[in-house]
Amino acid sequence: MISEEEARRKILDAVHPLPERRISLLSGLDCFSGEDYFARLPLPNFDNSAMDGYAVVATSCGTGVRLRVIGEQPAGLDRQLRVSPGEAIRIFTGAPLPAGADAIVMQEDVTRDGAEIVLNVDVDPGEFVRKRGCDLAKGQKILAKGERIRPATTALLASQGFAEVTIGGEVDMAIISTGDELVKPGEKIKQGQIYESNSVLLQGLAQRCGASVRSVEYCPDDRDSLTEALKRGIQHDVLIISGGMSVGEHDMVQSTLRSLGAKIDIWRVAIKPGKPFLFGRVDKCAVFGLPGNPVSAFITFLQFVRPAILKMMGAINLDLPAAPARLVVDLINDGDRPHYVRGKLEDGKFSPVGRQESHALFGLSQSNALLRVAVGESLKAGEIVDLQIWDG
Numbered sequence: 001m002i003s004e005e006e007a008r009r010k011i012l013d014a015v016h017p018l019p020e021r022r023i024s025l026l027s028g029l030d031c032f033s034g035e036d037y038f039a040r041l042p043l044p045n046f047d048n049s050a051m052d053g054y055a056v057v058a059t060s061c062g063t064g065v066r067l068r069v070i071g072e073q074p075a076g077l078d079r080q081l082r083v084s085p086g087e088a089i090r091i092f093t094g095a096p097l098p099a100g101a102d103a104i105v106m107q108e109d110v111t112r113d114g115a116e117i118v119l120n121v122d123v124d125p126g127e128f129v130r131k132r133g134c135d136l137a138k139g140q141k142i143l144a145k146g147e148r149i150r151p152a153t154t155a156l157l158a159s160q161g162f163a164e165v166t167i168g169g170e171v172d173m174a175i176i177s178t179g180d181e182l183v184k185p186g187e188k189i190k191q192g193q194i195y196e197s198n199s200v201l202l203q204g205l206a207q208r209c210g211a212s213v214r215s216v217e218y219c220p221d222d223r224d225s226l227t228e229a230l231k232r233g234i235q236h237d238v239l240i241i242s243g244g245m246s247v248g249e250h251d252m253v254q255s256t257l258r259s260l261g262a263k264i265d266i267w268r269v270a271i272k273p274g275k276p277f278l279f280g281r282v283d284k285c286a287v288f289g290l291p292g293n294p295v296s297a298f299i300t301f302l303q304f305v306r307p308a309i310l311k312m313m314g315a316i317n318l319d320l321p322a323a324p325a326r327l328v329v330d331l332i333n334d335g336d337r338p339h340y341v342r343g344k345l346e347d348g349k350f351s352p353v354g355r356q357e358s359h360a361l362f363g364l365s366q367s368n369a370l371l372r373v374a375v376g377e378s379l380k381a382g383e384i385v386d387l388q389i390w391d392g
């Protein structure tokens with residue numbers, strides 16, 4: 001049995017970023033940037049008006065002053081107008097600032113009188129003018145390689161004229177659920193059988209990481225079926241197998257993988273739940289064997305599979321989001337493995353929910369955060385603890 005840290009290090013050493021791709025901006029949403037991006041243009045790209053109003057020379061303005069309106073500058077094409085003291089140019093939001101102008105008076109602050117306006121306010125230089133480059137300078141870094149592309153990131157790239165973005169590689173994944181007792185939801189169940197739920201759990205988690213799940217199979221606990229399913233599974237970048245990872249007579253995943261030439265790097269990790277976790281490689285395929293108990297599959301996915309997928313997709317941050325919270329109960333770990341306690345973070349407080357056993361799917365379904373309690377650690381109610389947030 002190895003430590004979680006060692007398992008994570010071994011896995012991350014074994015997997016590598018996949019080849020980058022260029023795609024349309026919107027398709028890049030939630031992917032990781034494949035390169036550093038720098039501003040091609042300053043933002044704004046020219047001095048312009050922040051309001052509908054009048055472009056003026058501030059020093060010639062003041063409450064009660066009359067100005068002659070000599071032209072109009074809409075947003076769009078620059079009409080190359082010039083304004084002098086005593087004059088005003090009708091202007092609209094986003095329109096280029098006429099030469100000579102250094103301020104905009106809002107239209108609400110003037111009284112229009114034919115070809116003239118009367119100012120109802122004093123005017124300071126720079127008022128309602130958006131200066132070229134005040135938001136972003138040309139050449140400034142706007143997106144780092146490995147950073148996640150969010151809606152505002154796509155907008156910023158678009159504002160720079162980029163129609164496409166380079167993103168990290170696509171992770172092509174297969175999932176195999178093993179177990180003679182498993183029945184597909186929607187079908188009839190007999191005494192002793194259970195509905196299979198890990199494949200949807202793992203598909204959901206994988207999709208949230210951005211992996212492309214291309215194949216999902218059920219497989220009974222017999223060596224021939226398993227051999228055939230594994231042969232198909234290892235054609236993908238990542239194969240996740242659920243169940244059959246322990247030491248019972250029906251747990252044949254490890255030996256079948258070996259018979260297909262797999263190199264098993266990890267089997268059994270000091271983590272609760274999830275001890276029988278396995279990681280190996282066959283050719284270019286990274287193989288993750290997760291315990292069949294749903295909570296074990298969930299925890300080992302988040303701790304070991306997720307960071308590997310993210311690394312393959314080119315991400316820099318491989319950690320789950322963290323948040324501090326006030327613990328509501330005492331918690332002690334007197335076992336020999338770090339314990340991931342499932343619970344609910346609400347209003348800054350964390351309380352464990354449901355049964356803390358590896359089959360207890362209902363409790364898991366009510367939780368949104370994990371608290372890792374180290375071996376020998378004793379936490380007291382009221383303490384501030386660091387959580388891993390897996391939802392929200």
Ligand code: AMP
Pocket residue numbers: 177178179181182194195196197198199242243244245246291292293294359
């Ligand atoms: P195993 O790891 O195969 O020994 O399975 C451990 C426990 O998880 C058993 O109670 C199984 O019935 C259950 N289990 C295994 N695979 C699944 C699955 N795909 N969906 C739901 N429960 C499962």
Ligand code: MG
Pocket residue numbers: 178179180243244250292
């Ligand atoms: Mg089984």
